[in-house]
Amino acid sequence: MASLKDKSQRGPWFVKIGGEMLPCAHERWFSTREHTYHDPFAEPGRREWDEWVAALKEKRRAVMTRGDGTDAEPTRYLAVYAIDHIEVTGSDLRFRLVKRLDAAI
Numbered sequence: 001m002a003s004l005k006d007k008s009q010r011g012p013w014f015v016k017i018g019g020e021m022l023p024c025a026h027e028r029w030f031s032t033r034e035h036t037y038h039d040p041f042a043e044p045g046r047r048e049w050d051e052w053v054a055a056l057k058e059k060r061r062a063v064m065t066r067g068d069g070t071d072a073e074p075t076r077y078l079a080v081y082a083i084d085h086i087e088v089t090g091s092d093l094r095f096r097l098v099k100r101l102d103a104a105i
Helices: 049-060
Strands: 014-017 019-027 038-041 061-066 076-089 092-103
Touching: 014 061, 019 038, 019 092, 049 061, 049 076
Parallel strands: 019 061
Antiparallel strands: 014 019, 038 092, 061 076, 076 092
């Protein structure tokens, strides 16, 4: 896998790393201690949201990002994680972190 140094076409939903678009997920919803991600504000039916969840399920990877507390562009890309058990129930999105694949330098 390409390094996070090789990123381009950044945005709040996806980042291109080594020629591949990967979904971004904000660190505020990650628990690296419990190896889980839980966003209680899912928006099923919103086009961007549904495309993002579909990419999580297809790629089985997510890029952990850090932001400035707004929904604007991420300010830092922290790591790429392999993920599984991706579930959306009502307004809850949850998945499990399987393995850290790459870290920002």
